[in-house]
Amino acid sequence: MTALQGLQIALQVLRLNPLRSFLTILGIVIGVASVVTVLAIGKGAQLQLEQQIRSIGANVLMITPGAIHQGGVRLKAGTKLTLTEGDVQAIIEQIPEIQVAAGSIAGTAQVIHESKNWNTTINGTTTGHFLVRDWQLSSGRYFSADDEAGAGKVAILGSITARELFQPGENPIGGQIRIMNVPLEVIGVLDRKGPAQDDVAFVPLTTAKLRFLGSASGINRDSVAYVITKVASDGQMAGAQTEIESLLRQRHRIPTDQEDDFKVQDPAAAMEAQQGAVRTVALLLMAIASVSLLVGGISIMNVMIVAVTERTREIGIRRALGGRMRDIRLQFLCEALVLCLIGGAIGIGGGITLSLTIARMAGWITAIDAQAIGLSVAFSAATGLIFGFYPAHQASKLNPIEALKAE
Structure with a gap:
């Protein structure tokens, strides 16, 4: 079985129970939306600070009353x-x-x-x-x-x-x-x-x-x-x-x-230090948001394990008809991957919408770039592959004869 065939089968299986599929990917949706929003706000804050630094001028010292x-x-x-x-x-x-x-x-x-x-x-x-x-x-x-x-x-x-x-x-x-x-x-x-x-x-x-x-x-x-x-x-x-x-x-x-009774300051240096603090906070928030991806991955792994148990007889029939262990593994991996990619796509759309809404309500600057979108897609795919591997491996190890006997 090729990867393309595996993806086609995965889509057919997921359409059989759309509600369970959506609930399964909810953690991924929330995680990706959070990551996209945090990256957009963090990037916007950095761009705003860079703009302010440039607007001050080069080699400027400011003297204020102390x-x-x-x-x-x-x-x-x-x-x-x-x-x-x-x-x-x-x-x-x-x-x-x-x-x-x-x-x-x-x-x-x-x-x-x-x-x-x-x-x-x-x-x-x-x-x-x-x-x-x-x-x-x-x-x-x-x-x-x-x-x-x-x-x-x-x-x-x-x-x-x-x-x-x-x-x-x-x-x-x-x-x-x-x-x-x-x-x-x-x-x-x-x-x-x-x-x-x-x-x-x-x-x-x-x-x-x-x-x-x-x-x-x-x-x-x-x-x-x-x-x-x-x-x-x-x-x-x-x-x-x-x-x-x-x-x-x-x-x-x-x-x-x-x-x-006065202060002499380098405003550009102060803003650059503030920019470093903004980057640190953005990374911390992204790490917190990534916890949702971990929770979503665990949820997908649990659902896939249950799916393997429910579809034991199907696995036995496929093995009896000539399906190899790697074909079974590929099928379940494709299902986990499709779940995560769909969740990632929904999460990206939700994250863009949320970041624009926050920017409009709070008056902040947000910047959504291809890097943030690519990172979110990569996170989603990695989550599907990592957390889908164990259920897929367990499914491929089932004994065909025992699987056919399953009710």
Whole structure:
């Protein structure tokens, strides 16, 4: 008997009792669906983190306010803005490894254009911000020196903000928008950086402070919420970080026995570490999901053993008509394999549906690739062969004469 004949016979046998066949493969369906869902969500999380790492820019160091002490009490990090525009200028002038740096303040506000409005992040910064992050314009221009020095009423929009405020086909450049009743001219639209990055409107730092985000700067009008810097090369990252820390401690007059009132971080390195954690969690969840495959395999083995007992006389007749031991073994192996492959196919469909549903409800990103589908098919086939071998082997060892006597 050939493998193709074995598969045809297996399909005929399984059609005789469809309910039992479905209940038999239920464990495989659940296991494969779980594996596909976990792989899709895990892959989506990794892609999202990779996108965020790329969107930050290469060789970027971020400086944020740290914890400070006030009246002997250690306040929460970021409670007071301890960084200034003077710090930014000192970093550029005194640390040769730094190519460019930019300070920023940020808040949220309603942006209005004619009859349309959109709530978005308002970021007050300088042109250096876009240079640090390697963020190109799709149209228009960056802030000029006059815009930054004279608190110009201009704005650069992220792609999502531009899409929400302007009609399809309408050119945003030269368009008028309002933020907190302050009229601004749109002078640029940025290329896409990712959904989390593109929902923003940039204005000159001086404009943000003087016209609508000044209160975010605390007591010192020179303050900024954070600073981003671009280091000349990857090999200079550690040295640049140490120099920034030393310079800022000196400028902030921090005693040697006191903590920094700022933090210098490599956001890309932090996200890469987070990416490793995501991979670990995904593997753990996949291992847990694979338990369902094990349970499903055991269920198939038990049902096949029962099937061998029920079909003892059939096996005896086949042996009496010239069927060889390997033919009997192949027949039962094919039945187990077909059960698992059908269960795998149903599980793949269920897993894709479940992952898309979770993504839509939770707002997550999922990514279903051929590798996940191939892995699920391989798991299903392996489960059928492994757990179907013992019943098939037992069936092939039956004595033809004793089998014919079975009732």
